[in-house]
Amino acid sequence: MASIQDVAELAGVSVATVSRVINNANNVSPQSIQKVREAINTLHYSPNWASRNLRSKKSNMILIVIPEFSNPFWGDILEGMDQEAQRNHYKLIIATSHSNIDQERSALSLLKQQQADGAILLSPVLSQSELIGIDQKYPIIQCCEYTENSTLPHVSIDNYTATYEATEYLIRMGHQKIAMISSTNHFVSTTQRELGFNKALSQYNISLPDRYLLRGNYSFSSGYEKTKQLLSSQVPPSAIVAISDTVAAGCLAAIDHSRLSCPKDVSVIGFDNIQLSTMVHPKLSTVSQPRNQLGVSAVQMLLDRLNGNTDVQPTFLPHELVIRQST
Template sequence: MIKLKEVAERANVSTATVSRVLSNTGKVTEKTRKKVLAAMEELNYQPNFLARQLRKLETKTILVVVPDIANTFFSKVIRGIESVALQNDYQVLLGDSQNNSQSESQYLNHLRYKQVDGVILLTARTDSRLIEDLSDDYPVVLACEYLEGSRIPTVSIDNISSARKITDHLIKQGHQRIAHISGPMNIILGRDRLKGYEQAMTQNRYEIDQVLVQEGDFSYESGYKLMEKFLALQNPPTAVFAANDEMAIGAIKAIKKHRLSVPEDIAVVGFDDIEMASIIEPELTTVAQPTFEIGSTAMDLLLCLMKKEQLTKKQYVLEDQLVIRQSCGANEM
């Protein structure tokens, strides 16, 4: 194997100069840089990047932990992360915690063992103290989900405000008996979107029938089963707000199975604006999150932490958008 010293001898420069050319650091004239590159090509020199990374105690790799890799919402978030990571010569590893807090905490061990340089969590279901303690010593960023009162850098939307906005939209369409299929109550997103629904109902002085509030798990199947439950009521809802699009699509499937129409018999709205939301019939009214921007902003924050730069801002709340389509019975915006 050709060594760095041999390249230096062929180019008639010092080994330090060759190192500066390889790392693209320090002052090297264009003439000298070309001499070094020519020598490397003549000798077929292959730089040992792994050894260089070990000396610098960095892996040039970051880990992204996703709660459910099958949920298509996260694909654009990951693309946003990768776009910034690749521009800065970082590789991205994905870890699927499968909605399991124990799996999530096991992935965090990659940081402790220095197998990755930083972590972006798209889930925050493990012990909050564990994540807080880890973030004191290692670069950690939260995206999509968050921890209440946390000092960890976070990128998300205002889920309470967004849920209130889409519930208000149903109320403006004349609905009073509005059901809510929530996310899991052990997850901040489930609690926040329920809170937004409750605020909209209360502010409009509508009674919340607790039978019409059911806890789902963000899956298509739970949306389907809970809609079946609503349809079995003597007085079913006239509209349903599901806390994500997959559950909303499941609800639409159940309504159609009962030979009812959306939105003529029951209006349905979701949350997230996944790709299927604009493909299903009728097209789904939902809340669109700036997924790519969430990912790219999270990666920018992680880069700052890994470079030990001072953050001017730790909490980023990005703008969402109410996307009105056919499933709510209103004209598309």
């Protein structure tokens, strides 16, 4: 079985350099990293992580806390996280909070128990002060959802601009009666999407009647019920912006069951670009989030912090407006 000394000799570097590459340290040249990785592959070298963890009190585990498994939005994000974690010899512990403070605290207790080295929160419900207190001992990254005006690093898209652009597209298509089906949650993404929606309407001097902004949840049934409510109003909208693709799919069903046509009678635009958006009829126009890259970036940011980088900054990844048949 190859040793770390064998890897160093084949790569022509010191044992310390091999160790830094294995531990993803920042102070190694790209050339040395390539030589070490090639030597590791050639020798089929596998670090003795168990012994290393006993010495360093590291678990090489990353805690991921998500609200629930039922939302298909999380799937590609978790896949990206797993890919990047495995590439860096880490594994994931995934816990669900169900947006419950006590359950989130319970999950984060794994950090204190040294069962994970750091955490990525996909939709935190703890207060900013409590999260900062935990972060002073164990590094935390917020992914997708985050606490506004927090000093904690996060990675997401610009939900405000994304929804502004989606709404502006509908306006430029000639729509004046535009409704939004949003959510009753307190996520920063919900707040920012509503602000972007309202900004686009005000920018084009379009009024927003109270009946045109409805809030439910992220379910198909919520989209269906709220759309039926909109269509039954005296002046129904000609276009709907949905808070998610699952909600938008419910909109399409309600339009069809009302014997109307999309987009002829009512246009619909969703958010997220999950697989469902291409499986419904008509195929959904939507805002595409780089879900896999969100997961990859979150893990990279956490590993940077674990490796001593104290200047990990908030990151906004690019989104894309995808136009399909529903608009």
